[in-house]
Amino acid sequence: MVEIKTPEQIAKMREAGLVVAAIHEATRAAAVPGASTKDLDDVARKVLADHGAKSNFLGYGGFPATICTSVNDVVVHGIPDRETVLKDGDIISVDAGAIVDGWHGDAAFTVFVGTGHAPELHELSRVTEESMWAGIAAVRKGNRLVDISKAIEGYIRRQPRPASGKYGIIEDYGGHGIGSQMHMDPHLLNYVSKKRGKGPRLVTGFCIAIEPMVSLGTVKTHVLSDDWTVKTDDGTWSSHWEHSVALTEAGPLVLTAVDGGKAKLAELGVETAPDPLG
Numbered sequence: 001m002v003e004i005k006t007p008e009q010i011a012k013m014r015e016a017g018l019v020v021a022a023i024h025e026a027t028r029a030a031a032v033p034g035a036s037t038k039d040l041d042d043v044a045r046k047v048l049a050d051h052g053a054k055s056n057f058l059g060y061g062g063f064p065a066t067i068c069t070s071v072n073d074v075v076v077h078g079i080p081d082r083e084t085v086l087k088d089g090d091i092i093s094v095d096a097g098a099i100v101d102g103w104h105g106d107a108a109f110t111v112f113v114g115t116g117h118a119p120e121l122h123e124l125s126r127v128t129e130e131s132m133w134a135g136i137a138a139v140r141k142g143n144r145l146v147d148i149s150k151a152i153e154g155y156i157r158r159q160p161r162p163a164s165g166k167y168g169i170i171e172d173y174g175g176h177g178i179g180s181q182m183h184m185d186p187h188l189l190n191y192v193s194k195k196r197g198k199g200p201r202l203v204t205g206f207c208i209a210i211e212p213m214v215s216l217g218t219v220k221t222h223v224l225s226d227d228w229t230v231k232t233d234d235g236t237w238s239s240h241w242e243h244s245v246a247l248t249e250a251g252p253l254v255l256t257a258v259d260g261g262k263a264k265l266a267e268l269g270v271e272t273a274p275d276p277l278g
């Protein structure tokens with residue numbers, strides 16, 4: 001069952017999305033050499049408190065923090081701690097969420113710590129982010145869920161291969177419906193699988209978190225003994241980008257982007273819905 005939202009509910013999700021965007025801005029600025037991943041979690045906690053929002057990550061399945069901090073070969077679900085200190089040359093993905101009046105937002109970005117990263121890493125992050133936007137541009141009335149998967153995968157496959165050989169589209173994790181809970185039906189693969197059908201038709205009020213995860217090698221991952229941290233099996237580094245998106249009568253609205261996705265979607269020839277908060 002897919003939860004369909006009213007315009008009022010989407011406006012609440014927009015409020016939550018803007019809190020997530022504020023967490024992104026603050027944690028991006030704090031991701032500098034010498035900062036621990038726990039420092040970033042402290043920054044996120046303060047933003048949540050300042051906005052009177054609740055964390056949807058803290059306590060989720062026992063998760064002990066308000067953000068996931070995934071460094072280098074960690075794909076997703078890294079737990080912030082004092083021992084993991086960022087150093088020049090690292091890449092980190094920060095995944096953050098917020099609840100406002102029972103409605104959820106969820107988004108992630110990859111950031112470069114310090115300077116001097118190989119061009120291949122910049123390209124990895126660019127390809128991952130752009131594949132997310134290609135998926136967002138496919139959130140249109142009449143499309144099916146699989147059209148989002150197809151757009152994400154198609155974008156990645158069209159890119160020049162990295163020196164490592166190929167991009168690995170992580171298979172064990174994907175996007176998800178979002179609304180009155182953080183993780184809801186439907187599950188969104190970041191690639192097309194013949195084993196799955198086309199998925200539901202996209203209608204007004206459909207909301208989805210789109211989150212490609214891409215490595216410089218394998219598609220396979222494993223979970224560490226902390227039961228959370230997900231690493232690539234071959235140790236290659238990976239990137240993760242995510243936005244929560246609503247399909248409205250007037251088109252898509254990127255709930256977790258400050259401008260609602262307007263600038264980026266315009267580049268892709270897609271008109272963004274007006275911001276319900278003005």
Ligand code: MG
Nearest residue numbers: 106209211242
């Ligand atoms: Mg998510």
